[in-house]
Amino acid sequence: MAFSCATGKHRRPSRVKQATTRTMGVAALTTTGVIGTLSGPAFAAEPSAEQTGLTLALSIGDSVAEQVGAQAAAQRQAAEAAAQQEAREKAEALAEKRAAEKAEQERKAEERAAREAERKRLNTYVSPIAGSYVSTGYRTGGAVWSSGTHTGVDFHAASGTTVRSVGSGTVVAAGWGGAYGNQIVIRMHDGTYTQYGHLSSIAVSVGQTVTPGQHIGLSGATGNVTGAHLHFEARTTAEYGSDIDPVAYLRAHGVNV
Structure with missing residues (x-):
């Protein structure tokens, strides 16, 4: 008994028809050249869309x-x-910083050296006549002195011998001194005074500062004298009558007299 298939629109095509349709589709593609194009060398060389995107991402x-x-x-x-x-x-x-510290140390050292030099200078004393000796002592009595005694000491010195300041100080008198002849009076740095009398010449002026051993004049025989020598006094003031023992004064300042 033979059966015929219904031709309704909801009936699925048979396997034979499906195969035929696929065959026809491939043939059509072949006819249009699509298969040939896809299978050609150009297709193999050209990167796919997925490959191009990966390469770009790697490059970035x-x-x-x-x-x-x-x-x-x-x-x-x-x-x-x-x-x-x-x-x-x-x-x-x-x-x-180190340079500044070094400079400060050097400055302080210089200041200390300067202070030490000044201290030494101020405390340095010398004999008023180099290499001389005392020929007439302090408080020696006699009619030749108006007070009856010698108010200073006499240093042996020929006329024209250099007379030196015994220490640092300022000249407060320089000129004629009556019985003392040409005289110089110096106020010393410690407030005491020294006097140099019977000079033949004076080499300093009032107000001048002097240093230990500085030349201040020449010995002579001016004023009330019997011969050339240097009359030297140490005083507590610049005036006559305030005398103190000049030998003890010099020795107290380190001078061997």
Whole structure:
């Protein structure tokens, strides 16, 4: 008994028809050249859309990595340069500090040396006549002195012998002194006074400062004398009558008389 198939629109095509349809589709593609195109060398050489996107992503990733690496290298270089600059500045500051400290130490040393030199100068005393000796002592009695005694000492000295300041001080009198002849009176740095009498010449003036051993005049025989010599007095004031023992005065200041 033979059966015929219904031709309704909801009936699925048979397997034979499906195969035939596929065959016809392939043939049509072959006729239009699509298969030939897809299977040609050009298709093999041209990258697919998926391949092109991957390559671009890799290229962009490499570029960003290079930029990041370059930035990191630049930052490292900047940090190293900053560290070196900071180290240089610290070294320079330390060198300046040490130089300032050294200069301050040198300044203080110079000040100490200057003070010591000044102290030594102020405390240095010498004999008024170099290499001489006392020929007439202090408080020696006799009619030749108006007070009845000698108010100073006489140093042996020929006329024209250099007379020296016994220490540092300021000249308060320089000129004629009556019985003392040409005289010089010096106020010493410690407030005492020294007098030099019977000079043949005077080499200083009032107000002048003098130093130990400085030439101030020449010995002679001016005033009330019997011969050339130097009359030397030590006083508590610039005036006559305030005399103190000149030998003890000089010895107290280190002079061997």
